[in-house]
Amino acid sequence: MIEAWGAALSTGWEGVSGLWSAGVSVWLPTGSALVLFGLLGMLLASSILRKLLAFNVMGSGIFVLLLALRPPGPSGVADPVAQALILTGIVIAIAATALGVRLARRYFELTGQTELPEDRDAARDD
Template sequence: MSDWWGMVSGQLLSGLSIWLLAGSALVLMGLLGMLLPTSILRKLLAFNIMGSGIFLLLLALRPSGPDGVADPVAQALILTGIVIAIAATALGVRLARRYYQLSGQTELPEDRAAARDD
């Protein structure tokens, strides 16, 4: 019994498992953040948290080359994704700001209607 527990606890505390758990937790938190709050900026923040979790998952699941060297293609994909996430965040903030200037609201009409129904 103790041999089995030692194997399981050793796997849970390995570096790979920690990255997988952290990435999965961030993706779930971001997904809940996209579904629950009604503010546009909170949804944008949840989108960024979910993206960070996906980057962690890609980092944890990247293939390693010979001699244990990390695959540079996976690292390049993650760096490219970070740059695209920054650009998408800037666009989202600009659109949210413009929507606020035009309507004076920080929530979308569908979100306000759904909040009234609850």
């Protein structure tokens, strides 16, 4: 990474492409791992709040992937569209989390449980 910075400083803005590829090599696996862990948490967790946390981890991984895969802007400047998409996504994720917490709290008030019933149990009750 230090060599990439040195190359960018010595060659001007043409060396930024080396920085971009070095950043992708770090952020792409990180974002992919976050999405994978979030997806596994959504599938394996039984608690509503753990599912909500896994949903947020998955969303954070998507934000990191958007950051890693953004196209370079003109003259090596950061692309403002990608930044605006990520910022808008963060705001929407906060609103969705607040809604999910409220729904989980209401479910707890009605049933006294923090876990959802299994699909097989719910099908037998109908």
